[in-house]
Amino acid sequence: MSERKRAAVFASGTGSNFEAIMKQDDLACDIVLLVCDQPDAKVIEKAENLGVKVFVANRKAYESKVAFEQGIVDALKATDVEWIFLAGYMRIAGETLLQAYEGKIVNIHPSLLPKYPGLDAIGQAFRANDTKSGVTVHFVDEGIDTGPIIAQEAVDILPTDTMETLQQRIQAVEHKLYPTVINQLINGGATS
Numbered sequence: 001m002s003e004r005k006r007a008a009v010f011a012s013g014t015g016s017n018f019e020a021i022m023k024q025d026d027l028a029c030d031i032v033l034l035v036c037d038q039p040d041a042k043v044i045e046k047a048e049n050l051g052v053k054v055f056v057a058n059r060k061a062y063e064s065k066v067a068f069e070q071g072i073v074d075a076l077k078a079t080d081v082e083w084i085f086l087a088g089y090m091r092i093a094g095e096t097l098l099q100a101y102e103g104k105i106v107n108i109h110p111s112l113l114p115k116y117p118g119l120d121a122i123g124q125a126f127r128a129n130d131t132k133s134g135v136t137v138h139f140v141d142e143g144i145d146t147g148p149i150i151a152q153e154a155v156d157i158l159p160t161d162t163m164e165t166l167q168q169r170i171q172a173v174e175h176k177l178y179p180t181v182i183n184q185l186i187n188g189g190a191t192s
């Protein structure tokens with residue numbers, strides 16, 4: 001039997017996607033590291049409760065973005081990480097990280113890309129009175145939410161929706177879609 005793949009999740013905030021990935025019974029890889037750039041992020045406590053090693057990557061402790069990302073790459077390599085799943089990681093991947101993990105970095109975004117890349121995607125769709133939003137999982141390149149799309153799932157925006165209810169339904173879709181796509185990738189489905 002071949003060895004299980006090892007992966008890291010990168011997150012900066014609440015970590016509901018991290019938790020959903022961790023709680024997926026049949027996840028095809030082991031999440032062996034959480035990389036977090038915010039020392040006070042709630043996701044850190046979630047990782048500790050789930051027994052996942054945490055690497056707090058403090059940008060201010062490094063002279064440059066290259067050195068910062070090299071510090072992360074060193075931690076990933078030391079843990080034999082092969083895949084990176086971004087889940088609310090609020091930094092743009094630079095070439096140090098992209099080159100070290102070419103074709104192996106994936107992100108989830110709460111819109112039907114290419115619509116509404118970047119911040120506040122749910123709010124933008126809501127305020128524009130769109131009737132449809134959704135979730136995209138995509139490979140990461142040097143742009144902001146621009147890499148090749150792996151999977152998308154639409155979510156209707158109902159006339160009765162508030163920002164909060166819309167966000168809840170989008171996140172519920174994220175929590176199912178991301179582990180499913182991770183399993184497809186690990187089991188040799190989509191490639192960049």
Ligand code: GRF
Nearest residue numbers: 014015016017088108109110
């Ligand atoms: C998610 O909506 C994800 O799509 C976006 O950031 C959010 C993170 O939420 N990239 P959480 O920290 O996983 O709850």
